[in-house]
Amino acid sequence: MRTVAVVGASLAGLSAARSLRKQGYDGRLVVIGDELHRPYDRPPLSKEFLAGTLGEADLSLETDDEDLRAEWLLGTRATGLDRTERAVRLADGREVRADGIVIATGAAARTLPGSEGLAGVHTLRTLDDARALRDELARGGRLVVIGGGFIGAEVASTAYTLGLDATVVEAAPTPLAGPLGARMGGIVSALHVDHGVRLLCGVEVKRLSGDERSEMGVPPDGVRGRVDAVLLEDGRSIPADIVVVGVGARPCVEWLDGSGVDLDNGVKCGPDGRTSLAGVVAVGDCANWYDPRAGAHRRVEHWTGARERPDAAIATLLAGGAVEPGVPRPPYFWSDQYGVKIQFAGHAAAADSVTIEAGAADDRDVLAVYRRAGVPVAVLGMNQPRLFTRWRKQLAAASS
Amino acid sequence: MMIPACRLVDLPRGEAHRLDIDPPVSVFHTEDGELFAIDDTCTHQDASLADGWLEGCEVECPLHASKFDLRTGAVDSPPAKLPVRTHEVVVEDGVIHVRLSAAAPNLPPCVAARLAGGSA
Ligand SMILES: Cc1cc2nc3c(=O)[nH]c(=O)nc-3n(C[C@H](O)[C@H](O)[C@H](O)COP(=O)(O)OP(=O)(O)OC[C@H]3O[C@@H](n4cnc5c(N)ncnc54)[C@H](O)[C@@H]3O)c2cc1C
Ligand code: FES
Numbered sequence: 001m002r003t004v005a006v007v008g009a010s011l012a013g014l015s016a017a018r019s020l021r022k023q024g025y026d027g028r029l030v031v032i033g034d035e036l037h038r039p040y041d042r043p044p045l046s047k048e049f050l051a052g053t054l055g056e057a058d059l060s061l062e063t064d065d066e067d068l069r070a071e072w073l074l075g076t077r078a079t080g081l082d083r084t085e086r087a088v089r090l091a092d093g094r095e096v097r098a099d100g101i102v103i104a105t106g107a108a109a110r111t112l113p114g115s116e117g118l119a120g121v122h123t124l125r126t127l128d129d130a131r132a133l134r135d136e137l138a139r140g141g142r143l144v145v146i147g148g149g150f151i152g153a154e155v156a157s158t159a160y161t162l163g164l165d166a167t168v169v170e171a172a173p174t175p176l177a178g179p180l181g182a183r184m185g186g187i188v189s190a191l192h193v194d195h196g197v198r199l200l201c202g203v204e205v206k207r208l209s210g211d212e213r214s215e216m217g218v219p220p221d222g223v224r225g226r227v228d229a230v231l232l233e234d235g236r237s238i239p240a241d242i243v244v245v246g247v248g249a250r251p252c253v254e255w256l257d258g259s260g261v262d263l264d265n266g267v268k269c270g271p272d273g274r275t276s277l278a279g280v281v282a283v284g285d286c287a288n289w290y291d292p293r294a295g296a297h298r299r300v301e302h303w304t305g306a307r308e309r310p311d312a313a314i315a316t317l318l319a320g321g322a323v324e325p326g327v328p329r330p331p332y333f334w335s336d337q338y339g340v341k342i343q344f345a346g347h348a349a350a351a352d353s354v355t356i357e358a359g360a361a362d363d364r365d366v367l368a369v370y371r372r373a374g375v376p377v378a379v380l381g382m383n384q385p386r387l388f389t390r391w392r393k394q395l396a397a398a399s400s
Numbered sequence: 401m402m403i404p405a406c407r408l409v410d411l412p413r414g415e416a417h418r419l420d421i422d423p424p425v426s427v428f429h430t431e432d433g434e435l436f437a438i439d440d441t442c443t444h445q446d447a448s449l450a451d452g453w454l455e456g457c458e459v460e461c462p463l464h465a466s467k468f469d470l471r472t473g474a475v476d477s478p479p480a481k482l483p484v485r486t487h488e489v490v491v492e493d494g495v496i497h498v499r500l501s502a503a504a505p506n507l508p509p510c511v512a513a514r515l516a517g518g519s520a
Contacts, residue, residue, distance in 0.1 A: 011478075018477070041479060058509070061478050304465050307477065334463060341463065385462040386451035393453055 001318065002027045005088050005096045006070075007078045008104030008252075009033025011041070012284025012306040014061055016102045017068050019314035029070040030096050032088060034077040037127055038062060043303055045130035046154035047336050051161055052134065059127065078105070081259035083277055100317050102310075103256070103267055103275070103282040107249035107301060112146065115208050119226040121243045124151055133244065137162055141241030144168075144230045146205055148175030148189055150335045152246030156197050157337040167198040167238055169205060169230065181348045184368055184380050187361045191338045194364070204233040208243060249301060251286040264288060266299045272325030273313025279320075281313040292327055294347055302333035329396045330378070340364055341385060345392045346378025358387055367391065405437075405496040416450035416459075419498065423505050423515070425487055426450040427496055428470055430457060436470035437487035437498045443506045444480035482506040 004020060006013045009031050017031055033039075040059040048054035073090070080089040087097045109123035122133045133155075137143070143159045145152045148170030159166045168175070176185035192199045210227035230238045251266035261275050262268040267282035269275045271290045275282050284306035288299040308329070315323050332345040351370035359365035359382070367387045370378035376395055381388030403425075406417050411429045418426045424440035426449055434457070440448050442461045449468065453460040458467045458476075466480035473483040484506060488499040507515065 015477070043479075054509070063481050307465070332465070343463075385447060389451055389453050389462045 001025065001100050003030065003096075003098040004028070004100035004102065004317070005030045005032060005098035006102040006104055007032045007088055008102075008106055008284065008286070009035065009072065009074060010039055010104070010106055010284070010306075011061060011303065012106065012286075012310055013102065013104035014039040015307050016104055016283055016310040016314055017070055019310045020318075021068055023311075023314055023318055025314075025318060029068065030073060030098065031070050032073045032076055032078055032090065032096065034075065034091075035126060035128075036075040038072075038074070040127055042125070045127065046124055046151050047158060049130055050124075050134050050137065050155065050158045052138070056127070078255050081256055081261065081280075083260045086279070099279055101280045102313070102317065103253075103261070103280065103286060104284045104310075105252040105255070105286045106306075107251050107285040109245070109249055110247045112205065112208070112245045112247065115227075115243075115245065117224045118208060118210055119224070120210070120241060121208060121227050121245065123245050124155060125249065133242075136242050137164060140164055142167075142239055143242045143244065144238050144240040145244045145246055146230065147246035147248070148172075148192075148199065148201070149246055149248065150176070150179075150333075152244065153189065153192070153337050154335060155244050155246065156192060157195075160195050160197055160338065164242075167200065167240075168192055169203065169232065169238070170199070170201045171204045173202045175199070175201065179348060180344065180380060181351065181354060181370070183354055184348075184366075187364070187366065188337075188342060188380075188382065191340060191364060195338050200232070200236075200238075203236075206231045206233045208240075209237070249285065251288075251299065253286055264297070268297060270325070271312075271328065272316040272323070273309065274316050274321055279317070281317045283310045283313045289328075291331075293330065294350065298331070298347075300331045302331055304332045330392070332392065340382050343381040343385065343388045343392075344378065345388075346370065346376075346395055348378050348380075350377045357391075359384060401500045402490065402497045403500065405498055408491055408494050408496055411496065414454060416452075416454065417496075418448065418450040423507060423511070424448070425498055425500070427489060427498060428454055428459060430454065430470070432456075434470075435489045435491070435496060437489045438468065438470060438473055439484045439487075439505050439507075441484075441505075441507055441511055442466065442468075442480055443475065443482040443484055443508055445508045446511050449484070 039061040077091040087095045109125040115121045143166045145168045156166045174182045174185045175189040209229045210225045266288040269282045273281040285301045288297045291298045330346040335342040358367040365383045367384040368380045379391040416428045426440040427437045447463040451462040460467045467476040473486040490497045
């Protein structure tokens with residue numbers, strides 16, 4: 001293999017580049033990313049960076065003395081993959097020919113249809129998003145967060161510490177029921193109410209108000225007024241100076257349309273990251289991996305997966321697919337809300353029972369174990385890092 | 401400075417013992433029977449490495465999974481970027497002692513700020 005192109009210059013792309021060098025790849029390495037920034041860390045964007053306690057320099061994922069001997073094409077979008085030429089096409093007309101290709105284009109925040117161009121409305125995925133939101137939060141006012149998922153909850157928690165009046169609107173009856181199940185989702189999302197942040201569940205957003213022209217779409221100049229309220233389907237109107245739309249992310253894979261890479265909720269790939277095209281692997285938030293534990297494909301949008309899984313994908317790429325993948329550790333993620341460290345590993349959906357093994361729900365320091373037919377399949381910790389680690393270890397051992 | 405930690409028989413293999421000094425230090429007893437002492441606080445954020453996942457000569461931080469080499473203190477990958485301090489371990493009469501390093505610790509920003517604020 002003489003040239004490897006990594007498309008996407010964030011955690012998964014950087015981890016893949018590091019794995020390549022660590023596993024002895026000595027050839028040309030090209031890293032393509034459409035953001036102008038060097039790889040940076042996203043979790044603080046909704047936490048310490050948004051709160052103003054962590055600066056931009058602290059977000060860097062690279063160390064000062066690191067040299068991956070890579071060519072960095074930053075601020076450059078990939079627009080296509082040509083399977084016959086084995087080339088990545090770039091928006092500026094250039095082309096990078098490569099015999100190995102790593103797809104690491106991650107995910108982008110979903111938006112609310114009809115909110116385009118309305119001032120005061122934010123999504124949060126990139127450093128630029130976080131800068132803009134941080135500056136607005138610093139001015140204070142009433143914040144409405146649409147979506148009670150992890151990012152929405154973290155933004156509400158950070159806004160609370162900054163002294164803003166915050167409301168979270170969630171369409172489902174219980175926030176976080178998808179990743180944590182209804183019971184634990186209820187316990188974790190009660191953190192909002194504990195801190196006087198309003199939580200409205202089971203109600204959909206009808207539209208944002210702020211500009212009468214908004215019903216007629218974006219005016220030709222693209223500039224609209226400023227948001228002043230969130231209108232709900234049940235007729236309520238929630239006054240808002242700032243709105244954060246946290247309704248999930250979609251995989252960035254449009255550029256692969258027609259390339260021959262199998263797409264299905266992201267890039268469909270095997271447990272080792274191999275795609276339907278030889279010499280092409282996928283990693284991180286854009287990859288819909290086959291998870292042997294779950295017996296199904298899962299697109300996992302967690303930091304640890306984007307950091308660890310490239311090791312296996314690169315081994316596959318360098319061996320031409322001739323290695324047997326090991327069973328990956330159960331998916332793991334963390335979230336920090338209102339000073340509580342939330343940790344989760346495994347698959348909640350597989351469980352038929354959840355028991356609290358330590359701590360108390362009311363104290364928000366629980367350690368809960370999810371089981372299926374008596375066998376642990378997932379674990380949740382709130383401020384329980386020690387016990388959580390033990391259970392996470394047990395979970396990994398049980399199913400490897 | 402030599403500080404007694406605990407008796408060797410009280411620290412099974414695969415376990416860690418935290419000394420509540422400032423900053424805290426932890427002694428790890430590996431599955432192979434080796435003893436190592438390092439600063440207990442992760443260099444990324446306020447996590448106790450004694451709560452972490454010990455495997456071979458490495459401990460994985462319980463929060464965000466950076467791994468530290470117990471022999472050198474080196475960190476393998478982000479989010480942590482700086483090594484932890486290592487300390488010398490001496491066993492005398494069945495008691496584990498730690499000889500504290502004279503180097504400056506690499507404490508995470510939040511903990512360093514708290515310590516600085518506390519002593520001011
Ligand atoms: C605000 C926030 C908080 C989070 N907090 C946590 C947390 O507490 N715990 C946790 O486990 N996870 C958290 N996550 C998730 C975690 O950050 C992601 O799982 C991780 O960033 C995934 O890395 P990635 O490299 O796969 O994708 P991304 O980080 O999305 O990077 C993909 C990169 O590819 C670029 N790209 C996209 N399309 C193209 C193209 N066509 N050409 C070139 N470049 C392209 C993108 O611009 C981006 O830079 C958080 C995410 C966000 C946004
Ligand atoms: S606190 Fe240790 S890696 Fe983050």
